[in-house]
Amino acid sequence: MTKWLLCDNMIEYWNPQIERMSLDELEQIQEERLRHLVDYVYTHSPFYKKRFDEAGVKPEDIKTLDDLQKLPFTYKQDLRDNYPKGMFCVPDTQLVRYHVSSGTTGKPTVVGYTKNDIHEWAKSLGRALTSIGVGRGDVLQVSYGYGLFTGGLGLHYGAEEVGSTVLPISVGNTDKQLELMQDLGTTTLACTPSYFLYMAEEAKDKGIDFQEDTGLKTGIFGAEPWTEEMRKRMEDATGIKAYDVFGTSELSGPLFTECTCQDGIHIWGDQFIVEIIDPETEETLPEGERGEIVITTLTKEALPLIRYRIGDYTILNKEPCECGRTHPRIMRVTGRVDDMLIIRGINVFPGQVESVLMKIPEVGEHFMIHVDRINEMDTMKIQIEMNDEAFSDKVNDIISLEKKVASALKSVLNLSVGVELVEHGTLPRSIGKSKKVIDNRKL
Numbered sequence: 001m002t003k004w005l006l007c008d009n010m011i012e013y014w015n016p017q018i019e020r021m022s023l024d025e026l027e028q029i030q031e032e033r034l035r036h037l038v039d040y041v042y043t044h045s046p047f048y049k050k051r052f053d054e055a056g057v058k059p060e061d062i063k064t065l066d067d068l069q070k071l072p073f074t075y076k077q078d079l080r081d082n083y084p085k086g087m088f089c090v091p092d093t094q095l096v097r098y099h100v101s102s103g104t105t106g107k108p109t110v111v112g113y114t115k116n117d118i119h120e121w122a123k124s125l126g127r128a129l130t131s132i133g134v135g136r137g138d139v140l141q142v143s144y145g146y147g148l149f150t151g152g153l154g155l156h157y158g159a160e161e162v163g164s165t166v167l168p169i170s171v172g173n174t175d176k177q178l179e180l181m182q183d184l185g186t187t188t189l190a191c192t193p194s195y196f197l198y199m200a201e202e203a204k205d206k207g208i209d210f211q212e213d214t215g216l217k218t219g220i221f222g223a224e225p226w227t228e229e230m231r232k233r234m235e236d237a238t239g240i241k242a243y244d245v246f247g248t249s250e251l252s253g254p255l256f257t258e259c260t261c262q263d264g265i266h267i268w269g270d271q272f273i274v275e276i277i278d279p280e281t282e283e284t285l286p287e288g289e290r291g292e293i294v295i296t297t298l299t300k301e302a303l304p305l306i307r308y309r310i311g312d313y314t315i316l317n318k319e320p321c322e323c324g325r326t327h328p329r330i331m332r333v334t335g336r337v338d339d340m341l342i343i344r345g346i347n348v349f350p351g352q353v354e355s356v357l358m359k360i361p362e363v364g365e366h367f368m369i370h371v372d373r374i375n376e377m378d379t380m381k382i383q384i385e386m387n388d389e390a391f392s393d394k395v396n397d398i399i400s401l402e403k404k405v406a407s408a409l410k411s412v413l414n415l416s417v418g419v420e421l422v423e424h425g426t427l428p429r430s431i432g433k434s435k436k437v438i439d440n441r442k443l
């Protein structure tokens with residue numbers, strides 16, 4: 001690892017030659033790898049050969065990065081339709097691992113990994129962890145699920161790559177989590193933001209102060225969308241630095257995090273090409289415009305994906321980052337296409353609701369959105385817990401706070417929303433991905 005002195009911060013890089021290379025050099029690597037990739041999938045994957053033939057493209061048509069747009073998209077449904085291994089490019093003897101993610105409907109998706117795929121995955125997270133100051137001497141408590149889900153093992157290998165000590169505790173058993181966090185000196189915690197909120201509540205009940213009683217300084221939170229406003233709350237309440245992590249099981253689970261600048265997530269350009277498209281017209285959008293993220297893998301062997309439609313909305317930023325890394329950044333993911341609610345013709349993301357609520361100090365971190373259709377009319381009601389401190393038994397206080405919340409939501413969502421304030425601890429807690437929406441229209 002090389003240390004660089006930039007401004008007054010000591011910045012470390014896992015691989016400075018790669019992470020700081022000029023955008024021109026990076027794009028040259030991408031172009032070479034893209035040409036190799038299209039040859040590779042055309043030769044090794046009957047699925048891609050058919051898909052390319054149907055679209056009328058041959059590998060030799062792809063010469064520059066601009067030619068990427070000639071290639072057809074890949075969808076999650078393709079993985080399901082070719083269950084379990086119809087899209088793999090290597091024989092079974094090359095595989096060292098499977099991860100399987102179960103969707104809410106239909107067949108699960110299966111991703112196979114070669115030894116090199118696992119190594120590239122660890123390398124990606126190794127760079128990411130270094131970019132948030134996690135390395136040798138750190139104890140990383142991995143409180144994501146281990147097993148078929150990619151979260152636990154993903155962070156695990158990344159942390160070992162940079163020489164951190166891993167505490168592979170997985171999800172749940174919160175008493176043990178807090179005990180070992182103190183006894184073994186956890187410095188970094190990786191879990192869903194919902195689980196961190198739950199852990200923080202449990203800690204408070206036990207009189208454990210994260211700042212005073214633990215060595216925790218960094219949190220890596222993901223596997224569900226969360227907002228900038230939630231970050232501020234978590235950091236203020238616990239004194240840690242909270243970082244967003246990005247990835248999806250079809251690519252390799254967690255792959256990228258923000259750097260210490262907390263201004264976007266670096267996507268390693270030598271491993272992946274990012275595009276942002278308009279999901280309706282499917283045209284590539286210019287840098288800076290919000291759209292759906294599309295990713296092409298450049299180094300994967302077992303299951304390379306061409307222009308994979310992840311379904312998350314974000315913005316691409318190719319400006320050099322203050323941390324000195326040149327690789328493009330995606331800005332905080334504002335929600336998955338799948339999570340979008342359409343209420344009376346208006347698009348609403350649960351993240352928008354969270355952003356509004358977290359700016360209101362009297363309101364706690366837990367809320368539940370209820371959507372219904374009454375007399376042919378969509379309705380949205382939000383139950384929100386009050387902060388302990390703000391809790392009042394005066395009916396007038398509660399009514400005026402409900403009005404305040406409803407009007408804040410209306411100004412952002414352009415939608416009238418019912419608001420019901422409830423006592424702290426009323427709503428269900430989650431140790432994995434939390435459920436923030438109950439849509440009765442679908443029941």
Ligand SMILES: [Zn+2]
Nearest residue numbers: 259321323325
């Ligand atoms: Zn950066």
